[in-house]
Amino acid sequence: MTYNETKLQRLEDQSDDLRAAYVALSDQLREARAEWRVAHEELAQLESRYRIDESNPPAAILQRRRHVAKLKADTDRLQARANELSERSMKARQLVANLRGFIGRDKPLRVNVGNDR
Amino acid sequence: MKHAKITDLAAGALDEIEELREKIDTLKARREEIVDAPIPLSEALSKLDQALDGIAARFSPDIGLLGKDASHQDFAIGHGTGDRPTEMLVWLFRDQIRQRIAEEMTAHAPKGALAAKQRTDRLAEIDRDLLAAEREEEALIVELEVGGFEIVRRPDADPRAVLGIED
Numbered sequence: 273m274t275y276n277e278t279k280l281q282r283l284e285d286q287s288d289d290l291r292a293a294y295v296a297l298s299d300q301l302r303e304a305r306a307e308w309r310v311a312h313e314e315l316a317q318l319e320s321r322y323r324i325d326e327s328n329p330p331a332a333i334l335q336r337r338r339h340v341a342k343l344k345a346d347t348d349r350l351q352a353r354a355n356e357l358s359e360r361s362m363k364a365r366q367l368v369a370n371l372r373g374f375i376g377r378d379k380p381l382r383v384n385v386g387n388d389r
Numbered sequence: 390m391k392h393a394k395i396t397d398l399a400a401g402a403l404d405e406i407e408e409l410r411e412k413i414d415t416l417k418a419r420r421e422e423i424v425d426a427p428i429p430l431s432e433a434l435s436k437l438d439q440a441l442d443g444i445a446a447r448f449s450p451d452i453g454l455l456g457k458d459a460s461h462q463d464f465a466i467g468h469g470t471g472d473r474p475t476e477m478l479v480w481l482f483r484d485q486i487r488q489r490i491a492e493e494m495t496a497h498a499p500k501g502a503l504a505a506k507q508r509t510d511r512l513a514e515i516d517r518d519l520l521a522a523e524r525e526e527e528a529l530i531v532e533l534e535v536g537g538f539e540i541v542r543r544p545d546a547d548p549r550a551v552l553g554i555e556d
Contacts, residue, residue, distance in 0.1 A: 276552040283542075283551075366544030367551070374548035 280371055287364035294357040301350040308343035315340050399538055402529045406540065409526040413543075416519045423511050427499040434491055445483050448476035523550035 315336045324333060428436070479486055503511070527550045530540045542551065549556065 276554065279552060360541050363541055363544040367542050367546060370544060370546070371548045371551060375552075 280368075280375070283364070283371065284368050287361065287368050290357060290361040290364050294354065294361045297350065297354045297357055301347070301354050304343070304347045304350050308340065308347045311336070311340045311343050399533060399536060402533050403540075406526055406529050406533075409522050409529070410543070413519060413522050413526070416515055416522065420512065420515045420519070423503065423508060423515065426501055426503040426508065429502040429504050430495060430498045432504065433494055433498075437487065437490060437494070441479055441483055441487055444476055444479040448473055448480040450477075450480075520547055520550060520556070523547045524553075527551055527553075 315333075318333065318336065324330065329337075427433075523546060527542075527546070530542060533540050548554065
């Protein structure tokens with residue numbers, strides 16, 4: 273394999289890895305969101321069932337609220353990471369398609385001029 | 390200490406990449422302006438002449454001389470003549486139409502026109518600068534990758550720069 277082909281292969285592998293990471297993270301995000309929804313719903317039911325003195329809320333409620341807030345923060349963090357990965361994955365795919373398209377019309381690859389090691 | 394030095398180098402390279410990307414964006418915007426720049430009036434008038442000649446040439450009336458005994462008239466214009474009114478008008482009144490359109494074009498000639506040679510030269514210069522900037526950007530990305538940093542390449546990066554291919 274020439275330097276160019278090796279590099280293209282590496283960029284394709286990177287693109288595939290990014291895609292796989294995004295898919296895995298999406299699954300994780302889906303689970304995290306489901307967990308948060310359940311906890312959020314349970315908390316809402318508890319809060320509607322009991323009259324809570326907000327000046328002195330019960331420790332159990334406070335703990336639940338903290339838990340729900342943490343789950344929400346985790347979900348948001350995962351969402352942000354998934355968005356970032358999605359964008360990087362998309363850019364990597366576009367770049368590979370761009371390079372493949374170029375090579376398709378420009379075979380064979382001509383002399384390498386730089387970065388060859 | 391070594392770690393700090395590497396980080397400083399990386400930060401410097403990242404800044405350079407950022408500057409190069411701004412330069413690439415500017416060059417691409419300038420390229421668009423050059424591509425979209427109007428052509429000079431003289432070139433536009435020459436193109437008008439070509440266009441009118443082309444339109445007129447598409448009109449070829451089928452006119453036949455019939456001879457006195459063939460019909461009550463001496464000539465005939467074939468069917469289909471009326472299907473192409475524009476072509477027929479240009480064929481008949483080319484010079485008058487040319488003059489009228491040329492007057493309009495002259496009155497509304499845009500500024501910042503570029504002659505074909507100027508346009509080609511400027512585009513070639515910008516393309517050279519663009520490719521040089523993209524090669525520089527790619528070299529920095531590769532350097533950073535060797536140092537363990539991962540940089541997202543631009544999806545529209547020039548393949549010649551990314552793959553290190555000659556022009």
